[in-house]
Amino acid sequence: MSELFSMSPGSFVFSSKALRSLQLDEDKLERHDYKRRMASHHLLSYALKKESRERTPLRAKVAPRPYVCRDVVLQNALYTGNLEAMQRLFPRGSSAGLIIEPQGGEMRWVARGEGLWSLTYEQELTTPLHITAGRGFTECLKLLLQRGASVDLAPGGITALHESCVRCEPECTRLLLVHGADANAVSDDGHMPLHLCSNPESFECAKHLLQHGAAINARTADEDDTPLHVAARNGLTDHVELYLRYGAAADKKNHEGLTPLNAACSQPQELQDLQRYLGLCRILMKAGADIRTMDQDRRTPLHMACKNANADLVELLLANGASVNEMDYGGEAPMHNILKVLKHCSQSPRTIEVLLNAYSQLKVTDTWVESVPPEVFEEHREFYESVFSLARTPRSLQHLSRCKLRVFLEGRLDKVVPRLDLPTIINNYLLLDYKGYIH
Template identity: 70%
Template structure:
């Protein structure tokens, strides 16, 4: 090996790939900055050639007047008419008093603890608080509709705070529907709650780019709607031509994004409706992100049973492995103890009925330890085996609290240390083994009583036999 060479390892290759990715992102940011600068200079040239008519041609001035701030923050229209008479300057930079304390440099290596001031404007204040008439007054006085002292415009503010009437008013007066913040976010990216759908509608009517992507993550508005569980936004964006399988910088599609977010019990239905609309629009259920995780992996991790059933009904593969070698079954078993109220047993049952791999028998005591808070999950899991080698380790794996709360159930498991599985269960196991991954398709079609079909599909009984 020459003195100028080095060992080209997989680590070095990965480092070079990361460097290349960083250079690409830097190049993209540089191009975007150049584009905005050129656009700004062009607008400035046009503005300089236009005769002065409004106060927008004068640079904004800093205002610390408490009277002015009180009128703005309270939406006092009468007071604002006195504060901003015709011909007055309305392009103000407001420095609110108070805020969070932070250390700031004062020069010569010294630092001072001062209040953090977030600069804003009268338009931002009124638009963000829904003071429509006050906002109209400012716009009539010639306020600069796209002024952005801290990187966001009043339009971003109105969308973030779900103020559709203010959003409409700003757009009517020429606000840029595709204005970018310093972080590369458009107003559509600020529509993150169900109440913001009115703002999103107005933005699209006034030319907002449905395919606009955030600078850092590369998320489209559809990604944002999906990750926030917004079915109305999702339907709206799809109607305007949003790409249903567009991947962001990490390879995440809107469907994967909808399944990736942690969800409270009251939010499960919203995310289910989003997934329904995406799949109806042709979303690819087999799409994978950079870590080779599918929407099913994510739905299992966040324990949304209805979404799991929906994905399986649309052909999702139960045994796809991510880069970490984990199948959907691994993901659900790791979070059972945290998501008992989400009914994780439904997911374990659905995965097994669709042919999912099972846990290695030697690891069952460990699973019992971490999943004992959900007896139904344990029941479904154990009924996928013909024989169980129950030992003292099994008994020790169940906490005394869970053992007391579900005494009869766990005693039925521990009794299998002396007795084999029942003949009825062995017959079920044999039939399920013969059908393999077709259990969910074949069993419902069998000419059998309903209670037998439910038994074959691992319905819960409250004990193991």
């Protein structure tokens, strides 16, 4: 096997001119390679959060020092998933404990001492497991695991399990876990594999991780995010439901003071994503997420939903008792985003009516009129005429009485009003039932 991993001129992809231009000083190259081998021999030792330590204690594994391989023939077999070639290159009894130093990549200038710089290829160390797991080469991955490849080796700062989750390869994720991969391994930048399940295609990877002991409330090192934060921010409804079933905490805050609900509401949303985020927030609220939690800038989910002009989400938060009078550190209430709501949600008079009726007084200006497209104004003429007439008319005494009662019951409104046995028309009025006009 040692002959297999030596660099042969016949298999190297560079021209002789390129090789000469990238020739390094022999002593420095040996020291450079030695440092790389030593760095790759040590697994990362980030301390996990308390829950992670309790559920999945760190395992000390002793493995032989892996070889550094630069052979292009072997690399080509790995990167193309050539199982037949790999069976020849890794016969029974051979070791798959290798670190790959890929050839090629991005070019960069590197200081070589004495004021000299050399243009060379930027290379990131990896392993055969990383290459095959990240590309979904399941059969090749099986072969490497049968040949004893170390599942938790992380020469480039992440394990093969991180790689399979990033690339959304569920079968490779399952194989690595079955062969002992640490579901709570921490990458160089402080992420566990579950934190990297950040798009819909990673759902099955997340399931496998949780089934093999992934810590559901583990935090990232940089933002202090839980997996639920990641799922909520990315609008991953299925992930959110899965994590809640596994005991994810709905109200944990990250470094910015954001809960998963705050994170979902604050995420900029494209038009096609609005309903998905609405459903996700509804799930979080049903699980007990507090709609009045403020981030470090004292912004509530309502502030954020108004800023993102998610009409249905604004209505949902208001219907569940969100406070319209909370001021952030900039002295702004959700109402300060009303012009943006008018502009982007003008097709939804219902949402605008609910938001406007949550305030006792409004300062309607010409800018409001300009925010509503003419065709939308014509379609909902009666409603918008009632809104714009408030520029010259105070709110009705009936409305002011409603606002006073709503302020008194703030935070309890949706629970108390239905139990008062009021006439239906009054009950609906207090709960801001849609009328189609403002008075």
